Amino acid sequence: MPNLLLSDAAAGWLALLALAVPVAIHLWNRRPGRTVQVGSVRWLQAAANRRLRNLRLEQLALLLLRAAIVGLVALALAGPQWQRQRPARPVRGLVLLAPEVLHPAVLPGLRPTLDSLRRRGYELRQFAPNFRPISATAWQQPDSLALLRPTAGGLPDDYWLRARQAADSFPGRPLRVLSGAALPHFRGARPALPARITWQTVPLPDSSIWLAQAGQLSTDSLRLLVGSSQEEGTTFRMVRLARPRSSGSLAVAGLPGLRYQAGSPARLQQAGQPAVPVQTEPLRVVLYADGRHAAAARYLRAALQAVAPGLARPLEIRTMTPAADLSTSPDWLFWLSDQPVPAAWLARARQGGHLWQETAAAGASVATRLHLAGLLPDAAAPVDVLQLDTSRTPTNQTVIWQTGTGQPVLLREAAGRGSRYLLRTRLQPAWTSLPETAALPTLLLHLLRTESTDAPLFAARPALAERRQLDARQLGAEPWQPVSRLPAQGKLQLPPPLLVDVRAWVVLAALLLFALERGLAYRRAAISLSSSAT
Structure with a gap:
């Protein structure tokens, strides 16, 4: 339904006080009296007093016309707008996937829920710079999705900043962010985010255990420093093992895919992690x-x-x-x-x-x-x-x-x-x-x-070594849940109403009424003049 909206301009509402002006004019604007021949002036004072006691509105149509003109001027100062609500349309939701959730060990558990959302109109995009869409072809090819993961050794992305950019880039659309909770991704205080952003943290297999350092105790012995991070803090454990004589795999609990690379210096490489040199000097x-x-x-x-x-x-x-x-x-x-x-x-x-x-x-x-x-x-x-x-x-x-x-x-x-x-x-x-x-x-x-x-990236080293997990309560997130906890489709959302400024029409109506008022006033003056001449 269309509605007329008025702004809160104080000048427009104060202008309504001018409605008292035409009323006062009509109360005090008396007709010119006729010349009456009398034999004594004692009757003039009594007639004048009787006339003052009988003040009443005259020319009611002219009064209402002038009051309408003043009201229209006040309405124009108030800035009226004509509001017309557009029909509701479904809003397409967005699921933003952080690079770490595209890990081959994580994504299979998310696919059934994400496929259900895609069938119901949700769009998948990367929770990364530019928010590139994930096409249907890439979604069906796990090898293509693996290429979207960050390279080892890079600086961790600031997810607080990325969430604010997503809110600005997709106004009015519900956003669902799926990411890990590693502390390096959440720098500074949590910003104020719109309620349409829902955050869910996904447990990651390689987010809490990593190889921190490696040293050579002797020509045939290695000592590894293995870090483990939880929400409460970071702990380390030492692992001692025999040094391989050539390149090959190493079996260390919690470090799958660890390989020894012979060389000068020798290095230990874990899948998806930066290579760690084997320190030979004290x-x-x-x-x-x-x-x-x-x-x-x-x-x-x-x-x-x-x-x-x-x-x-x-x-x-x-x-x-x-x-x-x-x-x-x-x-x-x-x-x-x-x-x-x-x-x-x-x-x-x-x-x-x-x-x-x-x-x-x-x-x-x-x-x-x-x-x-x-x-x-x-x-x-x-x-x-x-x-x-x-x-x-x-x-x-x-x-x-x-x-x-x-x-x-x-x-x-x-x-x-x-x-x-x-x-x-x-x-x-x-x-x-x-x-x-x-x-x-x-x-x-x-x-x-x-x-x-x-x-190689000395300035980034402390951030890369920090693997603690952010508390979900601080993040304002909830743990990952299956499809029963997610909306099945985008909600119907009313678009912003269409607002039309009607001040020009109000001013035009006031001018037309003013012209009509002038015409009636001129006619009234002419009639009064003719009556006086008679």
Whole structure:
């Protein structure tokens, strides 16, 4: 049904007050009196008083006409629009498939439901840049769908950004997203998404277990670091096995399709994952501490020695002076001093090493704790922070550890092929309880495992190593369900109504009524003039 809509323009509604003007004019606009010959003026005052007491509306048709003109002008100021509802039409839904759900081990379980949706008008597209459609031919060829999966070693796509793009690209259409829940795909806070987007997470066989590092213990022995991620956090286990003499398959629980590739260096390749080189050299760590940081050096050395069994290759720790030769190309350099870092140490960081420093600032007194969800077990003792460098964080540094109130504790800055770490507190009991807890070895082990000097995409390495799963409640999603939980067809949806601006017609009607009013008023004046002349 068509409807007349009025905007909320205040000027239009205030203009309705002008309706009182023609009424007032008619009440006070009296006819010119006739000249009456009387013998005494005493009758004139009585007649005038009687006339004032008998005020009444005259020329009612002219009054209504003028009131209509004022009402039309007010209506035009209010911005009237003629609304006509278009007939409802079915809206085609969209199923957006993330690349990881096209895995050969995942897709067969989804096909019956997706085929049912396709028969009912749903369209399949990739949940990837440009949202390319998946044709019927490609859908029937699993080999073609396998080509749509991302290549190994690439940066993880930002699914929050992709969901907002999908909402803007397909306005008014119901969207159903099928993806995994790996944390690297969900960067930052969850944005506000329209209610027409329904998210479902699909369990992936290769999303929680991966090969993190590989090292050579001896000429005939390998040690593998295998990571496993869940919603609660990431854990690692060490696997020791004999080194193959030639290229071939390796049998490791949880790592199907693992192959050993002989070479210099040798590599381990898992299907769909980046190749992991077999490290033959020990992990070299050099440490320097002056007198003021001697206590921190003792805690740090003890923590490093504690993490040695959890590394894929042997750990070598050496204490060095600032002027010592770095020809051994150490992987980690720990500088515990308020003095500037030597140029040779900075150069080694730019060449692929990792430099660790403690703050040289005095530090401000605080009373907070480290927030390290996912890095420490739930039963771990809390880590108190008593003194902290609270200066402004440069924009080129990334927060690795932070307090529960959001204050950065450990910062990372890229330096050429390597990195620099700045601890904004000190490994001393007067500054933090970190060195007196088991958290320090755990956190150092996580850093030593994450960084890799020969990773081709060094900046992306921490994101690739992070395989934790996002909680479905944070994602606003629900686990994958069969067809009974999905809509069978697109809903009938009313399209936006057709709105026509009718102000021009209202103004034209007001002009016509004004012309009619002028004609009647002229006729009334002419009649009154003739009556007076008589």
